[in-house]
Amino acid sequence: MSALQRVGRWLAGPIPVSIVLAFLIGACFMLIAGVDPLSGYAAMLQGSFGTGAGLANTLQRAVPIIGIGIAIAIAFRAGVLNLGTEGQAGLGALAGGIVAIYVPGPAFLVLLLALVTAVVVGAAWGLIAAVLQNLLGVPILLSTLLLNYPARYFSSWLIRFRLDESSSDLVASDQVRPEVQLSMIVPRDSGLAETLRGSLGATNPVTAVLTGVNWSLIVLILVVIATIFMNRRTRYGFESGLSGQNAEFVRYGGVKPGPLVLRTMALSGGLAGLFGLMLVIGAPNTRLIEGYFVQTNYAWTALLVTLLALYRPVGIVIAGTFFAAIMVGSDAMGRELGLSPQIAAVIQALVIILLAFRVALPRFRRRRAGGEGAAAPPPLPTPGEPQPALTGAAVPEAPDTAAEKESE
Template sequence: MSALQRFGRWLAGPIPVSIVLALLIGACFMLIAGVDPLSGYAAMINGSFGSGPGLSNTLQRAIPIIGIGIAIAIAFRAGVLNLGTEGQAGLGALAGGVVAIYVPGPAALIVPLALVTAVVVGAAWGLIAAVLQNLLGVPILLSTLLLNYPARYFSSWVIRFRLDEPTSDLVASEQLRPDVQLSMLVARDSALADTLRSTFGPTSPITAVLTGVNWSIVVLILVVIAVIFMNRRTRYGFESGLSGQNAEFVRYGGVKPGPLVLRTMALSGGLAGLFGVMLTIGAPNTRLIEGYFVQTNYAWTALLVTLLALYRPIGIVIAGLFFAAIMVGSDAMGRELGLSPQIAAVIQALVIILLAFRVTLPHFRRRRGRDVSDEPPLDEPPIDESPLTAAHTPAPAPVDPAAEPKESER
């Protein structure tokens, strides 16, 4: 099969069809709101990819979505349903941010220390759910979901009552020192930035991306490459992939499920904590703000991205960029046309609903077909014997009425 034929089959698959249907339904909502759908989607595309600042905002917003999506995919691929990345990333952001703000020392030491602290705290919070399942049989799906709430409220309490800066109008901590921030790829006030502006223009994609996206994008690229290598070339990647497909087969092969769950949750929670703290200390953010990570809703958007991409790292990158573009483009559409940016949430939900319907419907039809074919026809009685058995079964001998004893002889 040629590459063009494979691409054509993919276009007819559930993902592209679901996206197109979601955009069509979103166009209906725009018509109801009194907005031309063509103008709305043109503003969305121009606001997300059609300009330098729009592309920069899309990439910056996609980084935590893709990163946390990779963390979720590592767990889901192993059959471990980790729904606690919000809490793991939030506590990692809190711990790493505290280190970056309040621990004295040179930036070359503080920044790596903050990142390592976030990874350790996120992994530890994920391990709680793994230990609960291994020792007490508590399902990880339930424990990780519930552990989001103490993580969320503990972070809010710490920032509000222990770290709050009285001089700020926000419920937030002190400001980060500029040298401990994850700065932009090219500092905006540097000579190189001035050269880029004079050469390419202040709003060109090259200038906007290099001066508007911080170094967390480099970390994300390295993480994606490392996860692809781990899935394809390491023993853990092989075992986790088989465990997600058939846990009993892996158990019979000698792999202990308990340690595998521990490793998976530690890795997933650690990556969530890493991208949580990079969102906190990465420019242009300068403070720990109460409820900031929860309000962004990055963790649950990352879950949708992971489901859409079927746990594949490259697919998560593409889906994360798509969802980030919808979010950024919806903001631009709201500014230009006065339409509510909540249309982005509507389109995202429609994509997932339609994708689930498209994926489930063929399985339902096949199962329904098997059930119907197994039932006997309504107009024929059930047959107990096969034709071969009936052909080899001798017929019963005829009964002679004269041979039967009379009533008097009995």
């Protein structure tokens, strides 16, 4: 099959078709609201990728979505349904933020300690669910989902009643020292920034990205590369991938599921805590704000991104950037055309719903056709008569390996 044929086959697949249909349905909503869909989508594209500032905003918005999506994908790929990244990221951000704000010392050491603290706390919160499953048989799907609530309300209580800084109009902590923050890749007041603005222009995409996106983008790139390497070149990546496809096979191969679940939840929760902290102390953010992480809804957007990308790191990068562009572009569309930015949530939900429908429909049709066309079972043989050969015995349908290949 040629490259052109492969591209054409992918374009006719579930993901592109679902995205196009979602935008068409979104256009119907715009018409109902009295907005020209072409003008609306043009404003969305211009606001997310058409300007240097828009591109910088899109990348900055995509970092936590992709990072938490990678954390979810590591768990899902191993067959561990971790739905608790909101709590893991929130507690990691809280603990690391407290270290960054209140621990004295050299800025570099304080920042390093804050990052380590966020990873450890996020991993510890994830390990609670793993221990509950290994010792008591509590499903991780249920425990991780429920553990989001104590994490959310404890963070809210601590910021409101113990860390609140009275001079601020927000329910928020003291400010993070500027030298402890994750600064922009090129600080805006540096000589290099002035050189970039003078040579390329202040609105140039390169200038806007380097001076408008903090170092969390670089950390994200390293995490994505490390995840790809882990999945393809390490024993853990091999075992977790097989466990997600056939847990019984891995168990018979000598891999103990309990320790594998522990390692997976620790890694997934630690990454969630890391990116939760970077959202809090990455410039231009300077405070722990009550409910900030929950209100952004990054954890659940990351879950949609992970499902859309079928747990593949590169796919998560593409899908996360796509969803971030929709969110940033919807804000721009709201400013220019007066349309509610909630259209972004509508389009995201439609993409996932239509994708699930497109994937499930062919399987439903196959099962229905198999049920209607199945022959009646043969009569029981009469004792003493020769037994017929099993040449017509039904063979179980081979599983659809497309999703399995995508998850590797």
